[in-house]
Amino acid sequence: MDYAIKTENLVKVYTGKKKSAGKPVNALVDLNLEVKVGDIYGFIGPNGAGKTTTIKSLMGLIRPTSGKAFIMGKPAGSVEAKQLVGYLSEVAYYYPFMEVGKLLDFYCSFYEIPRSQRKSKIEETLALVRLSDKINAKMSELSKGMMQRFGIAQAIIAKPPLLILDELTSGLDPIAQKEVKDIVLDLKKQGQTIFFSSHMMTEVENICDQIGIIYSGVMLKSAPLDAFLKEESGDFSKIVFEEASDSVLAKFKEKKIDTEKIRAGVYSAVVPDKDLEDFIDMLRAEKCRVSEVNPRRYSLEDAFFQLIKESEKK
Ligand SMILES: Nc1ncnc2c1ncn2[C@@H]1O[C@H](COP(=O)(O)OP(=O)(O)O)[C@@H](O)[C@H]1O
Ligand SMILES: [Mg+2]
Incomplete structure (x- = not known):
């Protein structure tokens, strides 16, 4: 080389x-x-x-x-x-x-x-x-x-x-x-x-x-x-879902996944890829509309802070 x-x-x-x-x-x-x-x-x-x-x-x-x-x-x-x-x-x-x-x-x-x-x-x-x-x-x-x-x-x-x-x-x-x-x-x-x-x-x-x-x-x-x-982004996906009820939000909480409110009734959550299908099934069963599913992708700045956090743990 x-x-x-x-x-x-x-x-x-x-x-x-x-x-x-x-x-x-x-x-x-x-x-x-x-x-x-x-x-x-x-x-x-x-x-x-x-x-x-x-x-x-x-x-x-x-x-x-x-x-x-x-x-x-x-x-x-x-x-x-x-x-x-x-x-x-x-x-x-x-x-x-x-x-x-x-x-x-x-x-x-x-x-x-x-x-x-x-x-x-x-x-x-x-x-x-x-x-x-x-x-x-x-x-x-x-x-x-x-x-x-x-x-x-x-x-x-x-x-x-x-x-x-x-x-x-x-x-x-x-x-x-x-x-x-x-x-x-x-x-x-x-x-x-x-x-x-x-x-x-x-x-x-x-x-x-x-x-x-x-x-x-x-x-x-x-x-x-x-x-x-x-x-650094890891195997996670971001889901955006609409018409979310309290019971849906409670289900995310049970699984220790944070949800973020985008606007009234519309939320996002970052879930491990291995559980993605289960979450989507759950959302559909709860009559939520899943409007977006994307791989989580960090910006360089996010990745940098992640890396610093990892290096400080060592
Ligand atoms: N001539 C110098 N004498 C003593 N310390 C210095 C000198 N030049 C740089 N440093 C120190 O070395 C470190 C690295 O500095 P530097 O290479 O200028 O960083 P950066 O370009 O990434 O901002 C800093 O802690 C800085 O204060
Ligand atoms: Mg410099």
Whole structure:
């Protein structure tokens, strides 16, 4: 298997006095990460989970306490590895008086893109991130969403095979989020591997092939998104039934199944699949109309909380 990113038991303990007031912080605990070539991988977890620490280790910006990290098989932090990655940092700062096109030209020179190719490269890249009309605008004139798209532009200008984007959609309004996600999907179509972090699960779940959930420096789960949601959702179905009498509700209560009132006479209940037929038979016998039966499917956020609950039980 070709991995775009692979880490082996990555550990980071911050011992500096500044943030941790003298106490060491275990930011990463034996983190194993595998990102397949061609995937969009969402690295998800709350603030302080260790996402930026992982990313900085992958970029060679900090040195892990122990463990190994590789970018396309090259040791993270090596010149060869750095050449394979386009990076957007969590807090990007751009010189406000610089023009968009000129700043991209500066990045082109940084990446040693020949002068003769720069104009077309810049135009092509700005088109991809939907900023063509801003080529002469000053950085200070860009909205937050445009700024983030510019961040993607500087990351992709040298056409690296892997993108690492820290907090891809944070702080963006829903329209700007969608624009960024559409760009990411376009890039995937072009064969790019994309690894991004986010602390907002609901913002990103619909674009990920694979997700990794990190919590307190521990990778709780790494799996294809569908499989993960299915697994956490378990074998349950949601029934919606109408014209419910007190005796029907009492029968659910007897079986220790919660019912939720949707509106007058209309209720829902989540039942184990193995008992589904029995519940439907009972509802019909009680002259209730069953208006909906669907497999229960968690959102990524629901699944995340479920996973945390499970991990805290252990
Ligand atoms: N330079 C640092 N010194 C000490 N502690 C740090 C430093 N950077 C991050 N941390 C701590 O490491 C943990 C992980 O932080 P971080 O990787 O930034 O999380 P995330 O990006 O998921 O929000 C947090 O507890 C954070 O406070
Ligand atoms: Mg972070």
